[in-house]
Amino acid sequence: xxxxxxxxxxxxAPQSAxxxxxxxxxxxxxxxxxxxxxxxxxxxxxxxxxxxAIITPSPAFxxxxxxxxxxxxxxxxxxxxxxxxxAAQLGLHVTLIExxxxxxGTCLNRGCIPTKALLDAAHAAWEARRxxxxxxxxxxxxxxxxxxxxxxxNAVRTMVDGLESLIKARRIAFVHGQSAIDTATTAxxxxxxxAGDAQPMxxxxxxxxxxxxxxISARHVVIATGATPRPxxxxxxxxxxxxxDAALELPVIPRSVIVIGSGAVGLExxxxxxxxxxxxxxxxxxGRPLSDWPRRVGASLKRGMTAHGVxxxxxxxxxxxxxxxxxxxxxxxxxxxxxxxxxxxCLVAIGRTPSTDAPWIEQAGVERDSRGFIVTDPWxxxxxxxxxxxxxxxxxxxxxxTAGRQLAHRAFAQxxxxxxxxxxxxxxxxxxxxVPRVVFSLPEAASVGLDADQAKSGAFGTFSDVRETAIPMDxxxxxxxAGDTGVIDIVTGVxxxxxxxxxLVLGVHMAGPHVSEFIGEAQQIVxxxxxxxxxxxxxxxxxxFSEALGEALLKADGSPLHTM
Ligand SMILES: Cc1cc2nc3c(=O)[nH]c(=O)nc-3n(C[C@H](O)[C@H](O)[C@H](O)COP(=O)(O)OP(=O)(O)OC[C@H]3O[C@@H](n4cnc5c(N)ncnc54)[C@H](O)[C@@H]3O)c2cc1C
Ligand SMILES: NC(=O)c1ccc[n+]([C@@H]2O[C@H](COP(=O)([O-])OP(=O)(O)OC[C@H]3O[C@@H](n4cnc5c(N)ncnc54)[C@H](O)[C@@H]3O)[C@@H](O)[C@H]2O)c1
Numbered sequence: 374x375x376x377x378x379x380x381x382x383x384x385x386a387p388q389s390a391x392x393x394x395x396x397x398x399x400x401x402x403x404x405x406x407x408x409x410x411x412x413x414x415x416x417x418x419x420x421x422x423x424x425x426a427i428i429t430p431s432p433a434f435x436x437x438x439x440x441x442x443x444x445x446x447x448x449x450x451x452x453x454x455x456x457x458x459x460a461a462q463l464g465l466h467v468t469l470i471e472x473x474x475x476x477x478g479t480c481l482n483r484g485c486i487p488t489k490a491l492l493d494a495a496h497a498a499w500e501a502r503r504x505x506x507x508x509x510x511x512x513x514x515x516x517x518x519x520x521x522x523x524x525x526x527n528a529v530r531t532m533v534d535g536l537e538s539l540i541k542a543r544r545i546a547f548v549h550g551q552s553a554i555d556t557a558t559t560a561x562x563x564x565x566x567x568a569g570d571a572q573p574m575x576x577x578x579x580x581x582x583x584x585x586x587x588x589i590s591a592r593h594v595v596i597a598t599g600a601t602p603r604p605x606x607x608x609x610x611x612x613x614x615x616x617x618d619a620a621l622e623l624p625v626i627p628r629s630v631i632v633i634g635s636g637a638v639g640l641e642x643x644x645x646x647x648x649x650x651x652x653x654x655x656x657x658x659x660g661r662p663l664s665d666w667p668r669r670v671g672a673s674l675k676r677g678m679t680a681h682g683v684x685x686x687x688x689x690x691x692x693x694x695x696x697x698x699x700x701x702x703x704x705x706x707x708x709x710x711x712x713x714x715x716x717x718x719c720l721v722a723i724g725r726t727p728s729t730d731a732p733w734i735e736q737a738g739v740e741r742d743s744r745g746f747i748v749t750d751p752w753x754x755x756x757x758x759x760x761x762x763x764x765x766x767x768x769x770x771x772x773x774x775t776a777g778r779q780l781a782h783r784a785f786a787q788x789x790x791x792x793x794x795x796x797x798x799x800x801x802x803x804x805x806x807x808v809p810r811v812v813f814s815l816p817e818a819a820s821v822g823l824d825a826d827q828a829k830s831g832a833f834g835t836f837s838d839v840r841e842t843a844i845p846m847d848x849x850x851x852x853x854x855a856g857d858t859g860v861i862d863i864v865t866g867v868x869x870x871x872x873x874x875x876x877l878v879l880g881v882h883m884a885g886p887h888v889s890e891f892i893g894e895a896q897q898i899v900x901x902x903x904x905x906x907x908x909x910x911x912x913x914x915x916x917x918f919s920e921a922l923g924e925a926l927l928k929a930d931g932s933p934l935h936t937m
Pocket of ligand 2 (some may be wrong): 637810
């Protein structure tokens with residue numbers, strides 16, 4: 374381990390990637406170890422080539438570590454990599470630093486991609502059962518978890534390989550190691566910005582797996598270190614109490630699971646396990662899942678998921694969670710008293726904590742809110758009480774470390790905004806209420822824009838005559854044929870600053886089959902302030918699931934065709 378107080382000038386010697394216990398610890402994902410990768414640097418020595426069969430880090434990592442860069446980005450998840458790709462496209466020299474064995478962060482390695490592979494399998498299982506009912510005799514076999522794990526890992530590998538090729542193609546220096554801002558060196562240069570720079574040069578350290586410490590001088594540093602699963606005080610992770618990382622790598626399909634938390638993670642795993650035949654109980658703190666979404670959406674989703682085999686237990690508070698060799702027992706208080714529930718496993722999915730507790734973030738003077746999220750201006754600039762007034766910190770933050778929706782596509786958009794701002798452009802900042810949310814459960818939920826309370830609150834602009842119009846999706850031909858259920862809830866209002874102007878669509882909130890596929894249309898309408906009457910004129914092909922959105926818009930505009 375390098376001595377953190379020992380200064381070692383940065384150099385461009387090839388980075389050794391010998392495997393160490395430390396490297397193994399720093400690299401929790403292991404599914405990629407045997408992947409062949411077409412992006413192996415041509416400069417690898419024979420010894421490195423021999424080691425490449427066993428070393429953990431991706432061969433896509435750069436061998437020649439730069440000593441100076443325009444932008445050093447710490448973390449290669451959606452926030453970090455999108456910022457890197459865009460900054461490189463705009464002509465900046467970019468160094469992207471990642472401690473995991475591969476690029477992609479949570480989303481590609483332990484989040485969006487592997488879970489969607491599992492949900493794809495869940496759809497296949499339901500379709501197979503449906504086929505059986507329709508006389509195809511395609512009796513679904515017991516799911517083979519080993520094959521499913523292969524399927525899941527292959528999906529991850531494909532996406533990660535693609536990303537690493539893109540990073541290489543954009544000539545980004547992709548450096549493997551644990552990174553930090555070196556405050557001691559930064560402090561010395563803080564008052565002396567490099568000529569022509571509006572902010573100080575920063576020094577970033579990178580501790581490689583072999584114990585070498587590299588230093589890079591950077592005009593800008595972007596913190597994109599992401600978030601980790603939050604444990605329940607009553608049930609620390611371990612053994613049969615799973616976080617989402619452990620649930621993804623679980624080698625078995627459990628007979629029974631208790632899911633604590635009814636947000637996106639809990640509902641997606643509940644749908645997967647239920648489709649695989651597990652007995653799944655979701656503990657809900659309030660009266661419905663997705664309690665921070667419009668009420669009708671959560672209530673409809675609950676009905677739809679119940680029809681897909683998930684049991685919900687409302688108004689529960691977890692009191693304790695104990696596990697022994699073969700089972701886990703969760704004691705909950707409900708409105709009817711206390712109950713003890715037993716299952717093979719328990720998944721705790723109650724949110725994610727920003728990875729901002731490393732001492733270097735505090736030492737760099739980066740301001741955080743009471744929950745640990747990094748405070749930024751709308752363009753991603755961090756703030757620091759230490760800096761002279763008016764001087765930029767030169768430190769930016771994107772993705773799950775910032776307060777707001779912890780979603781990959783929000784991180785993509787933020788990364789782009791930061792890169793363009795650093796390059797001197799003037800991008801429009803990301804507005805959280807315009808970031809669509811999707812839960813890929815069976816059925817799905819999707820939402821964009823304001824709910825009625827937000828529209829009336831005045832916090833997002835002044836709107837008058839706010840109305841909410843809802844239609845059930847059950848009458849939509851494709852939904853009825855599929856035997857599914859759903860709802861579409863449209864919020865409209867009149868711009869308070871132009872009371873004579875036509876009514877606007879302020880929010881679209883949906884539960885039902887395939888709603889993820891037409892939340893993009895809703896986002897276009899809301900973001901571009903398309904008048905309700907114009908939006909309702911769109912002709913949707915018949916019969917499609919998206920026709921339900923067209924019908925809801927017609928109803929909100931006062932001329933429903935297929936509904937009353
Ligand atoms: C199970 C699950 C499913 C999800 N599904 C979806 C989905 O379907 N759609 C969606 O939009 N979002 C989804 N998300 C959320 C999404 O994954 C995150 O919002 C997104 O990954 C955030 O990107 P990020 O770049 O901020 O952080 P991350 O993706 O967490 O990346 C941070 C990276 O920084 C690295 N790092 C941290 N500290 C250091 C350091 N000191 N030095 C070097 N490297 C460091 C980490 O190793 C990591 O690779 C899901 C999340 C989970 C857990
Ligand atoms: N499809 C997607 O886009 C997707 C999928 C998975 C995760 N994610 C993102 O990852 C992040 C984490 O997801 P998540 O589902 O863990 O968090 P979440 O914040 O979405 O949901 C947390 C749930 O846990 C409940 N909860 C909170 N504290 C609790 C407690 N002490 N006891 C019992 N219940 C409690 C909340 O009421 C809520 O239902 C979210 O921001 C989510 O949007 C997105």
